[in-house]
Amino acid sequence: MRLATRLFAYAAPLALLAAAGQYAAAGGTYGPGASDTEIKIGNTMPYSGPASAYGAIGKADAAYFTMINEQGGINGRKVNFITRDDGYSPPKTVEQVRKLVEEDQVLFMYNTLGTPPNSAIWDYMNENKVPQLFVATGASKWNDPKGHPWTIGWQPNYRVEASIYAQYILANMPDAKIAVLYQNDDFGKDYVIGLKAGLGDKADKMIVATQSYETTDPTVDSQVVSLQGSGANVLLTAAIPKFAAQVVRKVFDIGWKPAFFMTNVSSSVSAVFKPAGLEKAVGIITAGYTKDPNDAKWKDSKELGDYLAWQQKYDADANPADNNVVYGYSATNTLVQVLKQCGDNLTRENVMKQAASIKGQVLPMLLPGVVISTSATDFAPIKQMQLAKFDGTNWVYFGPVMSGVGS
């Protein structure tokens, strides 16, 4: 008896130790692509082809991970970020993503770029229960926790943006007669839906004309003339840069002077307003959520200093003023937060659960007041934007940060 007790007295702690040892050896619970030392993440980007300017996002993502790895990784694990070129071509995206998921065995896909490429892999990711995190597109359809619980957006979606314009119009232009020019696809239609939702029961009265265009149209001059003919005094344009530049010029040339709202997609001064003529774009309003590194307001801030130091050290070939670089820097910061929250439970289920449990993250290069939050029923992380007016050289932010409606 005594012996037995004694044996037990020795054995019990040993057994406990053994159990503890086992636990330590396992380190955590892992899905494919995750281990004690590594988290494997997949990504596709248009490094070539017509949308290659967005490739800067992928490079910034990779540069941010390099910094994180140099600082010791996330909970002791290094990030292995595998980014591949899809040329903005959906069939290529499918091919690359299948390779990443099935051969490379990534834990999840992150920041895949473009609405058509992401649409192409949307069902594949959800059927196979592989997280498709923080897709780099502004379509509102990524906010669908019920139908597509494995896909989540990041940036403010087009409906959020349009509803913010609607709020501003309701508050400041009670006599608004609104004309809308939109690209005849998901992107353009989201703006029309968001605008109507934002205007509520005033929508039918206020929206006096809508015109659409196809990306194969050589010009949109005729549509602009029609919209002017409707007698509208407000113009909302949801067009990609080339057509946006045409609209800016045509509106000016025909002597129309509406309150002019331009989608954030085409708010680049160098790619849209410069070709159209800077003087023709004065007074145009857009909405933004990131800090412009060129804005003198942030010049001496720690946030901008950190950003520039990171860019010079890890993404030296990039143009620090390129909004795409700010985008990658900020989105990857959100992802790192999610992975920290995952702790040692790196299964696909937990990654998705944590991505849907972001509580008020504030990012250094987003406008003050913009807060990132998600929940099991809210897959639209950023829902706030601030309006800005073009003064002939720069965007000048004005008014408060506003919250929009995302779906």
Added chain:
Amino acid sequence: MTGAPVHQFLQQLFTGLATGAIYASLALALVMIYRATELVNFAQGEMAMFSTYIAWTLTNAGIPFWVAFALTLAASFLGGVAIERLIIRPVQNAPVFTAVTVFIGLLLILNSVAGWLYTYTVQDFPSPFGDRPLLHSLLTTSALGIMGVTLAMLVLLYLFFRFTPIGLAMRAAAQNPVSARLCGIRVGRMLAIGWGLAAAVGATAGVMVAPILFLDPNMMTGTLLYAFAGALLGGISSPLGAVIGGIAVGVMENLVGTYLIASQLKLTVALAVILLVLVLRPNGLFGATLVKRV
């Protein structure tokens, strides 16, 4: 608001004329190739776009516009000749489908190379005619310039084909290569010159429309569809027909899109009208009936 509907109509009409002139200028280049080879060159738009980038590079280097324009024409002519010699000649006796495949390959190559060299960012291209509004903002000087240049090209081409020995020789070489060769015409050289001229006409079109469409590698992709429609409507063998057809397509799509149906369907209607014309008059409004010995 009195007079607004009339002003609106005129505005649409003139916008249509300006857009139509864009289609017409590219349609002229299509006609040039067709007359030289009896083939429709699907890469014509991309060739014109590439030429425009050459002009853009030259003007950005500080060369005065008209000098840059002349250099671009010369470079495009040589480029057209080179394409004929190196790419088209090896397949000239192959079936039509081979030629079409080659044209589409050329289209993709030129588009990608332009994107690689110059990026896909939209570039500003200054108009030699300025950008001032005319006639109560119904027209701009740059749009008027395109119309003038298109008409000037038309007259020059007419004179060239009608009154110069080389123009006559080119027509002969295209219509009946065997007889032409027996008459001592160097058919191969004529084909090369035809390609060179078409490239130069396309370059003119590109340089003229770039200030309006903005320069990017896809500038001509959509335009070529409409230019093709215009050329077919007017008759693809007739320069005059191509110009009238191009302008008709431009005006028609605007008026139909504004007054009859939603703007989403304007291309559909324009193409339906063209189909109707072709059913009733297979050679287009101004095209000569093509007689082939079989």
